[in-house]
Structure formats: structure tokens, C-alpha cells
Amino acid sequence: MSGPKVWDISGHRQQLGSLRWGRILGTKGIVTFSWAFEFIPLSLAIGNEVTNKNYTPGSTTQSPTKRETTYGFTINPASFRFIFFPKFRLRPFIGSGIGPSYHFKSIPIASGTKWNLMIDFQIGGQYMLSEKKAIQFGYRYFHLSNLYLAAYNPGYNTNVYFVGYSIFKK
DSSP: OOOOOSSOOTTOEEEEEEEEEEEEEEEETTEEEEEEEEEEEEEEEEEEEEEOTTOOTTOSSSOSEEEEEEEEEEEEEEEEEEEEOTTSSEEEEEEEEEEEEEEEEEESSTTSEEEEEEEEEEEEEEEESSSSEEEEEEEEEEEEEOTTSSSOOOOEEEEEEEEEEEEOOO
């Protein structure tokens, strides 16, 4: 439900690395409900548009912006999953999370903000290797924007395929 975009984010990529710590909240029938705290210490905005400090106004040989990789991190204190068929070895799940995200330069364009909110939706599965170990895999859709907490809201979306390893404490 967005209107025309006045910025071009083609060529942008996002790379993420995360750690999750969670709890099972309960099981009802064929669904287990879980909550997790997720820390994403590696959030790279690759091809991010930033202000070119060497730009001279009126220059025809320099651009007012340039592309570079911008480092950031995200804390996601509210990540929830619905895990289906908890007694089976292969357990499909759906989930969602939200949390603040900080990058050391404005993203996704120079007139963006350093502080944003990252929202994700996920679908995937757990394959139980043993009672306490599992391989996680799936797809996550991330939306990153300042939600109009600033005057201008140039957000963007990222599609991520993931694989992870889980250790469960009983």
C-alpha cells in the first residue's frame, strides 16, 4: 500500500547474522508457542547510499552521494513462533518479530535515519537431530523503516533464506 518511491534502492543488499535465545511458552494440541530474544550483531547494508563528504556543490564530476557498506545491529526482544506437530521429527513453523535497529550511517539512503524498526515474518521448519538438537531452515521477510517517526520514511524490504543450528536445554 505504498505510493511511488522517490529513491532508488536497486543494488542494495542486506546480510544478517543472528543469535536467538528462547523459551517454550506452552503447547496446545498440535501447536507449541515459543518466544525468543534475538540479537543481530551483524547487519550489513551493502550498497547503502551515504553522503559524499568530498562533494562540492555545483560539481559536474562528483555526486552528492556514494555507495558503501554500512554496519549496524538489531535487538529483537519480541520474536514469536508457532511450531506445529511438536511430537514429530520435522516440525513446520510460522513466526514474527519486531525490534529496534541501529546503523552507523543513515539507511537505506542518505536522507534516511540511523535508528529504524525491523519487523520480520518467517516460515520454515525444524528437523530434530536428537531430543536436544535441531537444524532450522526457512524464509524470513524483513521490513526496515523508521515508521514515520521521522519526517521522511525511506524503508526497504529484504528476503532472507536461512539455516541454523539449535541446542535445546531440558
